[in-house]
Amino acid sequence: MSGRLAELAAEFSMVERALGDPAALADGRAYARLTRRHRELLPLVTLLREQEARVSDLRGARELLDDPDMRDLAQGEVQALTARLAEIESELEVLLLPTDPDDVKDVILELRAGAGGAEAGLFAVDLLRMYTRYAEGAGLKLNVLDASESDLGGASKVVAEVTGEFAFRAFKWERGVHRVQRVPATESQGRIHTSTVTVAVLPEAEEGEVQLDLSEVRIDVFRSQGAGGQGVNTTDSAVRAVYRAGTPDEIVVVCQDGRSQIKNREKALLVLASRLAERERAAREERERTERASQVGSGDRSEKIRTYNYPQNRVTDHRLEGDAKNHPLDSVIAGGLAPVVAALARDERERQLLQMAAQDGGGQYGAA
Structure with a gap:
C-alpha cells in the first residue's frame, strides 16, 4: 500500500505543477480535469502530510521516555x-x-413504468x-429530455439528463426496479396495490468513447408532443434518432426539450451514444458474472432494489441489512435520498x- 501512496503523492505534485502552467488555463477541458483530480487527491495528501508529522512527533515523544521528569507526559503523548x-x-x-x-460523469436517467398500470405511471x-x-x-x-404521458397524469417513460460535479456518483445506486x-x-x-418502475442510470458517453456510425442512424424531425419538460416547444424541432432501425439492435431516442432542432439532435445522439456504451458495459459485466458464479444476480439492473411502503411510511433498500436498510418514506420521497445513498456507499x-x-x-504501516 505504501507504494501506491507514493505514486498518488507524486501524481498530486505533478497536478499542482500542471495547474501552474499557463497552457493548462488555455485549455478549459484540461484545466477542469486537473482541478477535479486535485480535489480528489487533496484529502489523501493532507493525511499523508499529517502522518509524516505525527510520526516525527512520536519519535520525539519516545525519546523523552528516558527522562524521569518527562516520562509521564511523554507516555500520554x-x-x-x-x-x-x-x-x-x-x-x-x-x-x-x-x-x-x-x-x-453526467447522467442519462430513464424511468419506465412497469407492473401496475396507471399506478405505475403515477409512481414514475x-x-x-x-x-x-x-x-x-x-x-x-x-x-427532462422526453416524457410519455400515461393515464391520470402519470408517465409511462421519462428520459432526463442530470448534470453537475459527480452526478453519476450521486445517482448510480438508483439503477434497478423500484x-x-x-x-x-x-x-x-x-386495498393496497403493488406497482413497479424500472430506473436506468447511464453515465454520459464521453467524446470518442463510442464510435457511432451515423450511416446507421435515422433522424426524424416532428412536432413536440406530451410532457417533454417545462416550456416544451410547439415547433417542428423535436428529434427522434433511430439506431439500426428494424434490427434486433434497434435503439430509439427522442429529445424534445430544446427549442432548437440542432440542439435536440445533438442531445439525442449523446443519449444514443450513452445507451450504446451502457449496452457494451452490460455485455462485459454479464460475461464477468458468468465467470464468477458466486456473484450471479448481484448488480443485475432488473433486480428489485427498493420498496416504498406508504401504509408503513417506510422505504426499504434491499441491498442493505439491519437498521441501515429502512428509512422514513416521507423524507425520502421529498428528495431526502442522501442518507440512503450514504448507507449504500458505506x-x-x-x-x-x-x-x-x-x-x-x-x-498495517507500523508507523508507530
Missing part, C-alpha cells in the same frame, strides 16, 4: 499519537479503495419529483475493505 496514527491508517485505507471512473412521476429535489439538494441540475405499495387513488375498496466501502484485507492478509 505517545498514547495519543499512536491512536491518531491508527486512525490515519484507517482513513488512508478508505481513500485507497478503487473508485468508479464514471463517478465524475413521484420518483421523477424525488430525483429532481435530490439533485437540487446535491447541487446538480435535472432536465416497488411501491400503497392504495391507489382509483381504489374504492382501500456498505460498498466495507465490502471493499474486507476484500482488500483478504487479498493482503491484513497488515
Whole structure:
C-alpha cells in the first residue's frame, strides 16, 4: 500500500505543477480535469502530510521516555499519537479503495413504468419529483429530455439528463426496479396495490468513447408532443434518432426539450451514444458474472432494489441489512435520498475493505 501512496503523492505534485502552467488555463477541458483530480487527491495528501508529522512527533515523544521528569507526559503523548496514527491508517485505507471512473460523469436517467398500470405511471412521476429535489439538494441540475404521458397524469417513460460535479456518483445506486405499495387513488375498496418502475442510470458517453456510425442512424424531425419538460416547444424541432432501425439492435431516442432542432439532435445522439456504451458495459459485466458464479444476480439492473411502503411510511433498500436498510418514506420521497445513498456507499466501502484485507492478509504501516 505504501507504494501506491507514493505514486498518488507524486501524481498530486505533478497536478499542482500542471495547474501552474499557463497552457493548462488555455485549455478549459484540461484545466477542469486537473482541478477535479486535485480535489480528489487533496484529502489523501493532507493525511499523508499529517502522518509524516505525527510520526516525527512520536519519535520525539519516545525519546523523552528516558527522562524521569518527562516520562509521564511523554507516555500520554505517545498514547495519543499512536491512536491518531491508527486512525490515519484507517482513513488512508478508505481513500485507497478503487473508485468508479464514471463517478465524475453526467447522467442519462430513464424511468419506465412497469407492473401496475396507471399506478405505475403515477409512481414514475413521484420518483421523477424525488430525483429532481435530490439533485437540487446535491447541487446538480435535472432536465427532462422526453416524457410519455400515461393515464391520470402519470408517465409511462421519462428520459432526463442530470448534470453537475459527480452526478453519476450521486445517482448510480438508483439503477434497478423500484416497488411501491400503497392504495391507489382509483381504489374504492382501500386495498393496497403493488406497482413497479424500472430506473436506468447511464453515465454520459464521453467524446470518442463510442464510435457511432451515423450511416446507421435515422433522424426524424416532428412536432413536440406530451410532457417533454417545462416550456416544451410547439415547433417542428423535436428529434427522434433511430439506431439500426428494424434490427434486433434497434435503439430509439427522442429529445424534445430544446427549442432548437440542432440542439435536440445533438442531445439525442449523446443519449444514443450513452445507451450504446451502457449496452457494451452490460455485455462485459454479464460475461464477468458468468465467470464468477458466486456473484450471479448481484448488480443485475432488473433486480428489485427498493420498496416504498406508504401504509408503513417506510422505504426499504434491499441491498442493505439491519437498521441501515429502512428509512422514513416521507423524507425520502421529498428528495431526502442522501442518507440512503450514504448507507449504500458505506456498505460498498466495507465490502471493499474486507476484500482488500483478504487479498493482503491484513497488515498495517507500523508507523508507530
